[in-house]
Amino acid sequence: MNGEFETVIGLEIHVQLNTKTKLFCSCPNTYGEEPNTVVCPVCLGLPGALPVVNEEAFRLAVKVAHAFNAKIHPESEFYRKNYFYPDLPKGYQITQYTRSIATEGVVEFDVDGETRSVRIERMNIEDEAAKSIHTEDGNVLLDFNRAGIPLLEIVTRPDMRSPKEARMFLERLKQTLRYLGISNCDMEKGELRVDSNISVRPKGQESLGTKVELKNLNSFKAVEDALTYEAKRQIEALKNGEQIVQETRLWDEGARETRTMRVKEEAHDYRYFPEPDLMPVYIDQKFIDDALSDLPELPWEKEERFEKTYGLKKSQILVLTHEKDVADYFESLVDKLQKMAGKAGDAVKLAANWMSTEILRYLHETGKTIKEFKFKPSDIAELLSLVLKEEITLNIAKDVFRKMQETGESASTIVEKEGLKQVRDEDFLEKVVNEVISENPDIVEKYKKGKTGVLGFLIGQVMKKTRGKANAGIVKKLLEEKLS
Numbered sequence: 001m002n003g004e005f006e007t008v009i010g011l012e013i014h015v016q017l018n019t020k021t022k023l024f025c026s027c028p029n030t031y032g033e034e035p036n037t038v039v040c041p042v043c044l045g046l047p048g049a050l051p052v053v054n055e056e057a058f059r060l061a062v063k064v065a066h067a068f069n070a071k072i073h074p075e076s077e078f079y080r081k082n083y084f085y086p087d088l089p090k091g092y093q094i095t096q097y098t099r100s101i102a103t104e105g106v107v108e109f110d111v112d113g114e115t116r117s118v119r120i121e122r123m124n125i126e127d128e129a130a131k132s133i134h135t136e137d138g139n140v141l142l143d144f145n146r147a148g149i150p151l152l153e154i155v156t157r158p159d160m161r162s163p164k165e166a167r168m169f170l171e172r173l174k175q176t177l178r179y180l181g182i183s184n185c186d187m188e189k190g191e192l193r194v195d196s197n198i199s200v201r202p203k204g205q206e207s208l209g210t211k212v213e214l215k216n217l218n219s220f221k222a223v224e225d226a227l228t229y230e231a232k233r234q235i236e237a238l239k240n241g242e243q244i245v246q247e248t249r250l251w252d253e254g255a256r257e258t259r260t261m262r263v264k265e266e267a268h269d270y271r272y273f274p275e276p277d278l279m280p281v282y283i284d285q286k287f288i289d290d291a292l293s294d295l296p297e298l299p300w301e302k303e304e305r306f307e308k309t310y311g312l313k314k315s316q317i318l319v320l321t322h323e324k325d326v327a328d329y330f331e332s333l334v335d336k337l338q339k340m341a342g343k344a345g346d347a348v349k350l351a352a353n354w355m356s357t358e359i360l361r362y363l364h365e366t367g368k369t370i371k372e373f374k375f376k377p378s379d380i381a382e383l384l385s386l387v388l389k390e391e392i393t394l395n396i397a398k399d400v401f402r403k404m405q406e407t408g409e410s411a412s413t414i415v416e417k418e419g420l421k422q423v424r425d426e427d428f429l430e431k432v433v434n435e436v437i438s439e440n441p442d443i444v445e446k447y448k449k450g451k452t453g454v455l456g457f458l459i460g461q462v463m464k465k466t467r468g469k470a471n472a473g474i475v476k477k478l479l480e481e482k483l484s
Contacts, residue, residue: 005202005203006202007198007231008158008199008208009165009196010156010196011166011195012153012155012156012196014193015153015177015185016149016150016151017029017149018182019057020056022043022148022150023053023126023127023128024054024148025051027040029149031189035141036142036145038145039144039145044144045089045147051094051278057150058125058281058283059287061101061102062283062288063180063182065101067176068105068106068120068176069105069106070106070120070123071102073100075281076100077096077097078095078096078274079096079273079274080093080271080272082272083270086140087129087130087131087132087147089130093129095124095127096124099280101124101281103120103122105123107172109168109169116160116168116169118156118159119156120154120156121157123152123154123155124153125151125152126150127147127151128147128148131143146190156169158199163231166196170194170220172299174192175322175323176298178324179297179298195213196226198212198214198230199244200234200235200244209244210246212234212244212249212258213248214226214227214248214249214258215261216252217251248261302321302327303317303318303321306320310334311345319356325370329355329370330352333355333384337350337384337388341388346388350384351381354380359380362405374408379404379410382410382411383400383401383411390471390473392421392422392469393463393468393469393472395468396420396422396468399468422469422471424474426478429462430478432465433478433479434482436461437458437483440458440461443457448483455479459472459475
């Protein structure tokens with residue numbers, strides 16, 4: 001950022017847990033219902049309503065803690081965090097304060113090929129507030145459907161040293177949470193929210209600078225952009241002899257700048273005290289073992305296995321394993337393709353390339369997920385087996401794939417109907433090769449003078465005349481024989 005200063009960043013992440021019901025009542029944990037229809041006396045904070053802890057929230061929290069090697073505490077406690085805001089029905093939030101479900105975790109991730117580690121200070125289970133809806137005429141409407149939804153708060157140490165590092169940390173965290181099935185982490189639905197704490201200090205100084213909290217960060221790009229702006233703002237202020245004020249600032253996406261929201265509260269402002277309506281929560285080793293009994297393969301474990309099993313490049317592995325469902329689809333595709341066409345190594349390479357380009361491009365263009373992709377792994381394996389068996393060329397396979405999307409027909413049906421099988425008849429191909437040679441005497445002359453790279457042009461002309469159906473290997477052999 002600046003050679004004289006060092007940026008110090010810590011994050012507070014709130015993740016909505018995929019439980020069936022809310023944290024302290026039996027209301028469904030759903031999204032998109034009519035406003036104020038998924039409520040009860042407990043989540044509305046009505047007098048006399050008593051909370052009951054959702055056990056599943058603790059099971060999910062244990063999985064996250066285990067994934068990041070955090071210390072899981074057998075005893076934790078809920079506190080009341082008191083503050084008054086329209087979207088807080090009880091006038092306080094029920095959260096964990098000094099006695100968390102887990103502490104001292106570590107998240108490892110890569111930044112530009114270098115492994116970085118960020119420590120997790122604590123993980124807290126807490127309930128969500130209601131949703132404020134600001135109308136065009138200046139009114140504020142409240143939807144209490146979200147009130148009481150279970151959240152996992154993940155607080156890091158100030159271990160990040162650049163906005164990019166913060167973004168890469170969040171990418172790894174989100175990926176892991178999705179692998180675990182803890183949360184869908186859809187930021188547009190409020191399932192994952194990020195607050196950033198940032199300060200700057202002269203390089204070599206051990207004590208931290210005055211931190212500023214950034215809010216209204218609705219994407220990982222916004223996190224990186226806001227941190228980049230704020231670091232620059234603080235550095236310029238220090239250079240001008242100004243003092244940094246501890247405050248909360250909002251990121252204004254339109255103006256591309258941060259602006260003051262409020263002076264930062266201290267912990268004592270919230271008047272924390274133990275929640276009198278809830279006993280401390282005790283979990284034993286059996287509870288932890290049960291919670292971890294169906295733990296899936298984690299992203300870094302899958303990356304390592306893909307490297308050993310498939311021998312793919314690191315960059316391609318990261319693409320294929322970024323989403324668990326994509327990785328599962330790829331493995332199923334490889335398995336079915338090998339059974340249809342053999343050629344284990346070629347099958348892996350072709351499947352990986354096809355997934356990384358054609359399928360992921362299709363998903364990106366259509367905005368669909370791999371679960372919404374209408375073709376099963378067996379459908380794509382049938383198409384790619386025709387390539388491995390040299391019945392169609394790779395370029396024709398791409399055309400067939402587009403026609404599969406348009407018509408819904410199978411690859412074999414399209415190839416048969418449109419006569420797209422590769423031409424391997426050497427007598428026929430020899431005639432085409434002779435035509436190409438006679439039509440391109442200047443290119444032939446260059447080849448004979450040692451410029452063998454022009455052979456690709458001649459092969460391309462043969463492919464053009466045969467509408468891409470000629471077997472490239474046979475064409476290359478015939479051209480080399482005739483030109484020698």
